[in-house]
Amino acid sequence: MTLMARRSRLGPGLGAGLLLAALVAGCVVDQEKEVHAYRRVLDADRPKPQPLQPNEPLSLERALALANFDNEQLASQGETYLQALIAKGRAFSSFLPTVSFQPSFTVEQAPRGRSAPAAAGAPAVSAAQAAASQGGYVQDGRILRRLEAPVVGQLTFSPRNIPLYKAAEIEVAQQRQLLLDAQETLLLNVAQTYYQVVISTRQADVLRHSLALQQARLADAEGRFRVRLALDLEVSQARADAAATRVLLSHAENDVRNGRRTLALLIGAAAVDGPLDAKALAPAPPVPVDRYVDRAFAGRQDLVAAQDAVNAARYGVRAAVAEYYPSVSLNVAGYLYEENYADASKWNGILSANLPLFTGGAIHADVRDAWSRLRQAALFESYLRRDVERGVRTAYDNVLTSGLVLADLRHEVEAAADAYRQSVGLVRNGLGIPLDVLTAQDTLLNAELQYSAEAFNQTILQLNLIRAAGELDPTAAAKLRWSAPEPLPAVP
Secondary structure (H helix, E strand, O other), X not given: OHHHHHHOOOOHHHHHHHHHHHHHHHHOOOHHHHHHHHHHHHHOOOOOOOOOOOOOOEOHHHHHHHHHHHOHHHHHHHHHHHHHHHHHHHHHHHHXXXXXXXXXXXXXXXXXXXXXXXXXXXXXXXXXHHHHHHHOOEEEOOEEEEXXXXXXXXXXXXXXXXXXXXXXXXXXXXXXXXXHHHHHHHHHHHHHHHHHHHHHHHHHHHHHHHHHHHHHHHHHXXXXXXXXXXXXXXXXXXXXXXXXXXXXXXXHHHHHHHXXXXXXXXXXXXXXXXXXXXXXXXXXXXXXXXXXXXXXXXXXXXXXXXXXXXXXXXXXXXXXXXXXOOEEEEEEEEEEEEXXXXXXXXEEEEEEEEOOOOOOOHHHHHHHHHHHXXXXXXXXXXXXXXXXXXXXXXXXXXXXXXXXXXXXXXXXXXXXXXXXXXXXXXXXXXXXXXXXXXXXXXXXXXXXXXXXXXXXXXXXXXXXXXHHOOOOOOOHHHHOOEXXXXXXXXXX
16 A cells, blocks of 8 residues: 555545546536626617516617516527537637546456466566556455556547537627527517507597597487487497497407507516507608618628528538548546556557548538538528518508608598587587587597507507618617607597
């Protein structure tokens, strides 16, 4: 035992302690740092917004900020980006050596046999003693044992490593663009849901006024029916109109509740029960559609990601072809501890090369598969490019059409407002009845509802055009010009 301790280069206790420390250090992962890897892409150093409070008024800008920070689907896409970063680090590790501690302890029965011939002047040794001395074993009776504690280093170079690393590097850029594309898609969904709630709320307000009108008509028809100035058909029709209005009101109120639940889901809030800031986008100055198309081609995230996928597939082809080339490996082992150390080597090294001669068509299949993936990526990029241009031009035409419709609806509102003012004047002069005022007011309310709904719809279409150009981010709402819609007239 004294001889073994004297011949060891490093005590077993210290070696085991270093090994344990290395294992513990490798298992500790800073989770906050990992998440920050994709949060800085999404947040761009913007501060995290405070959680939504009960009954708090919610603006579109705040809704977009909350969705950007608290949506699980967006965070899941961020984890995919993080995995691409990890894959890049793994690809880079192929250029570095691996070092491992490989202790071994061997026990076997000593061989039986005659004594081995001894050299001149040396005592004869048994077969077991000869085997022990030749194999570096320590003999304990009929048992041979051997303890080794080498540190083994290995370095392998393959021509495939370079294109594989380049492909992993491009994959990181691709996943970053896809993460930003998922962010824009989420923000557009939030904006659409936000304004659908606003439109449904306006519709419910108008239907409440309409229901009051239908109930007044029903009461008037029933009063005239009692004095035999109206038919039973007129009463039935008024009752049917009131019931139909209540049905529409129930649907509108349910749409508001469902829309608020969906909005709460998208922005990561428990509930959205406060008032919404009902503002519409001011008409944007005319810009040629080709300019929007050029901006989309230059910065649309999913299109850039598709182009990155083509480049990554090219490196995949190079990596597959490089499988035909030879690879070189270097293995080096240094012994921290070994039985009979004086009779054994303190280190050894092996340099080997591998040149594939016959692989049963596996490499050829890899090359074919890589070329197929490259063609597939190029086809998808070509189709997506045409689809992006179609989407931009369609969104542009929708905004223009909405502007024309909005102008006609404005004229309708002005005419309905004039008719409402005339009916009020007729009642004041004794030339009309209050029911005429209610009817004119109902017409005005419906005209204003259509106008405000189209104004909010135009806002959604403008945001969709911004999204089609790849320029919708959490701060987009703060950069745009907003205008408050005209209020609904009060019931006299």
